[in-house]
Amino acid sequence: MRRLMLGLLLFMVSPVAAQDNKPARWEPAPCPANWQEHECGYLTVPEDYAHPEGPSIRLMVGIVRSTAENPLPDPVLVLVGGPGGRAVGLSVDTPLVEAIRQERDLIYLDQRGSGASQPSLACPHQSLDYVADMRACYAALTAQDINLAAYTTTQNAADVEMLRQTLGIERWNLWGTSYGTRLGLVVMRDYPDGVRSAILDSVFPPNANLYLDEALGIEPMLYKLFDACHDDLLCTLVYPDLQGRYERLFAQLEHEPIELVINDEPFVLDGDALQTGLYQLIADQSIFPLLPSLLDDLEHGEYELSERLVDAVARSNAVHGMALSVMCSEEAPFVDWQGLEAVYETLPRPYRPMLSVTSRELCHEWLGEVVANPIDNQSIVSDIPTLLLAGEYDTATPPRYAYLAAETLTNGYVVEFPRTGHVVLNGVNACSMGIVISFLDNPAVPPNTACASRIHRTQFAVGIPATRPWAWFSGVALGLVALALIGSMGIAAYTRPRQPAWAVSWRLLGWVAPLASVGLLVLTLFTSDFDVADTRRLVEIIVPLAVAFQAAFALTPDSDRALEILMACPRRPFWILLERLLVIVAIQSIIAMGGALLTVWITQDAQWVLALVRWIPPMLMLGGLAVYISIRSRVPVFAMVAVLLVWFGMVAVGDLLLPPNVAPYPLNYFQPWLWPYQPYLKPESLSMDDYWLNRLVVAVVGIVLVGLSLREVENEERMLTGDKA
């Protein structure tokens, strides 16, 4: 026992002494496929620096060379988080990396146990049961004689120093994210001479009390979500009283949990799962805007978004041996479990966490009885210039961690970014990038951080359930207008002389457009290698466009005599237009039906009714738009251009109108209300009821436009003839 204590004492004084060990071996190695233009290699280091003669491990290192002719001598070392994250192979086509490369090399290290380093402590994500996955992982790793206790931050920092010495770099800059910041801080503590500066994004200092902070952090962080929604006009209008709704939903799930199905595996969503999931997801900048609509969906009994997010959370929580080794050796031993449970009891139920209590048992299984090493819980003192970045909504490494770390960093500058989540530099944010580049240029000068306060508000997504009443209102209101127009035009067509001449209309409109439709359909069906989903869309993409092109030229000054002259003829323009539109629709409908039957036959489509009718609403809408613009402007080219833009935009990016996509400010206020009018939504992108609602609205819009066009011609007729036609 005394020997153990002495050993521990030595370990504390000089945790590992990388420079005293045998030299590491460097051997070039091929880079991942997406990194072919960069340099990679393996660094061989001891698995345990306390026993350098013991087993070795190999660390994958990637070097992204500077684009400068004479790069600066102090490269940037990238330390990713996790623990267990992959570094080599990460995208380097980002604005920040490109800006850094203009002056410096970047070095990416797959930390021990991570990425392509050998051995890998990554465990496959097998199920939604974290404990079962962890036990399977433990069995697999110990069967390979891996010393799980050697995978700590202190050993990791020794690897970093070994790498610096091997590459012959005098000093470098550290760029750590999340857990990488803890590694960076330990490097600054143990090997300060090699560090010029450090950028620590989402700081996780050793003296953080992770478990207690998580327990106490849930309530304020969820309040931040509720407040952010309350501060946003759209969110507060659509999702009022978000806090009350969350608490009611929590209580409801406590009594009646929901069973979700994630990749064919059942998952019980109870109150605790909801709370934990929300807490974790708040930190994700891309998911944060979806959370109010997630709660609303759950209230409405719609679980698609929840299932996707649960799957995402489960994958992000997948067991990684490196993470367990670090947390069980450096965090769990310092936790006062009984005190923690006592704190839990004081928290209101909807804000009381449930996961941490089980961590003690998990760690015991992973590493056995661990003796706490006090240095792993002490703040790090350093005068190395350090930029500490923090996001307001970061639940994983809250902003107070950055301030906590900065207390003992003489030259530490904290920049807190409002309305930003975990890993500030993940977002496309020129402000944070500018601060980083400026700091790298001159770490001794505090950076100008004014732009951080100008980060725009969160733009929340609005889900379909919240806008469904609007869609129904649109459909009904426009439907009434359409009925009125149909009635009025029907009466006009019935009560006035018609002089039909269908054959003339057919001859004038020509055979080219129908032939083009048939040709496009047949050629595309039999020559393109479209998948089944694209093949199903062919008819609705081709035929409405053909109808619109024909409709744009149905009655135009270019092709027909001026309306004023037509008035003098016995065939009335109103009837001529109606007749020609009917001819166009009839001919193209026959083609569309044929095409639809062909696609049903080719794709063996079970939903054949849907296949037969899905082209009708876009045909009415685009045709209506074309004829309306053409009649109003008397320039058919305008109609064609407008239809092409609508058609092209809707086919190419139309699904962006659906949540979870959020349009940039200020378009985000309009986007949620537009899905009922999108002619090219895919049935698989929303529920079948919503799809039919969308079809109804699109079709009604088309009918209204055609009706308005006919009325325009009729009005002109009345005006010119004094209503004597």
Added chain:
Amino acid sequence: MNALYQMWAIARVEYRMQWRQRGMIVIALAMLLIMVTTIVLMASEFNTDREFRDKFATASTDAITSLTFILAVTSVCVLLPFVLVNLIPRDRQIGVIEILHSTPMSSTTYLTGKLIAGWVTALSGLVPGAIVMAVLWYIIIAPFNILSYLEIWLVGALPLMVINVGLVIVLAFRMPDSRMAVAVAVGVIVLPWFIIGFDPRNDWLDIFNSFRPGVFFHYTDVSAIDDEIGALSPTITILSGLAQLALAWLGAVAWLRWRNGY
């Protein structure tokens, strides 16, 4: 020399006609609106202090290159051909061509004059957009490499405009009216896109693709793709397009000479 004057006269008259018909004005304004809106929306994402703006010249150049080319291709490849396809069919439709046949002007001169008119009209619709985009981007977002930006327009978008607009004008020269002319534009612009598809994995068939994927994917920030999977190079794409235009023009001239005798 006389033929050159005639060509110039036709181009000038046609150009005026296009502006009087408001088509080009509307399209130029529509493109400007789209560009300005896009820049204003992007500006909120590009929130930074002025002292940092110079640090992002590379990223800024990449972004403006991709965005401009997407907008330029949308207008050059999709909109302009449909707007300008009826340059000659409209003359036939309203009876002007009979009058022109009674003049000593040759069919070749007429066809070439119309072609030049189409190009000049399209160019004058695009140039304001190019200038406004550059100025606004520089002021609102960040500096960028002006030479790269010029390259997008001069080496990327301009040849596409010459090819696509030229092809539809020449191939529609025998059409009797605007309706049939539009059908030709559908055949030249839309049909190949549907049949060949639009991704960088296609092979030599892409030389017939109206969206010119070899150029598009080169300028839209996925230039690495063409090295990896062998999409056509921009040079081959443009040269083959110009060759198609030259062949179409020669065919049309030969046909006119055979039919009209001059």
